Amino acid sequence: MKRRNTATKEAVLSVLQSSGKAMSQGAIEKKIGIDINRATIYRVLNRYCDDGVLHRIVADDGRQYFAVCIKCDEHLKPLHHFHFRCEKCETIECLPEPVHFSLSNDYVVKRVNCVITGICKDCAKS
Numbered sequence: 001m002k003r004r005n006t007a008t009k010e011a012v013l014s015v016l017q018s019s020g021k022a023m024s025q026g027a028i029e030k031k032i033g034i035d036i037n038r039a040t041i042y043r044v045l046n047r048y049c050d051d052g053v054l055h056r057i058v059a060d061d062g063r064q065y066f067a068v069c070i071k072c073d074e075h076l077k078p079l080h081h082f083h084f085r086c087e088k089c090e091t092i093e094c095l096p097e098p099v100h101f102s103l104s105n106d107y108v109v110k111r112v113n114c115v116i117t118g119i120c121k122d123c124a125k126s
Helices: 007-019 026-033 038-050 121-125
Strands: 055-060 063-067 082-085 092-098 114-119
Touching: 007 026, 007 038, 026 038, 038 055, 038 063, 063 092, 082 121
Parallel strands: 082 114
Antiparallel strands: 055 063, 082 092
16 A cells, blocks of 8 residues: 655664664654654554564563664575664664574464664774
8 A cells, every 4th residue: 555655754764774773653753853642653654564664573671673774685684583672872783693483383483573682883992
């Protein structure tokens, strides 16, 4: 379904594209630079997820993060990939390594949510 392009949608996507990392709704709201209420931002984020433009990451802290990840192209990275959340700078990034897991044949896996938490390489250097 073709959706109408609005200033709000453009602003949300621009913030995420320029960040290069996953962001929470609150972080997006702070960076957006125009007055948009929280419900509208969530509605835009959810539509982008439904349309496959963004992906949602539910981290170990229970918060939702959203990312435009060029590296998440199914040809470049597997659908089931790990994310890394830095406890120091609070960023989340996609990791290129595939997820390897094994379940009995009684299970049908549709989605995997893998978040590793620690200190990212940039924060570890400083």
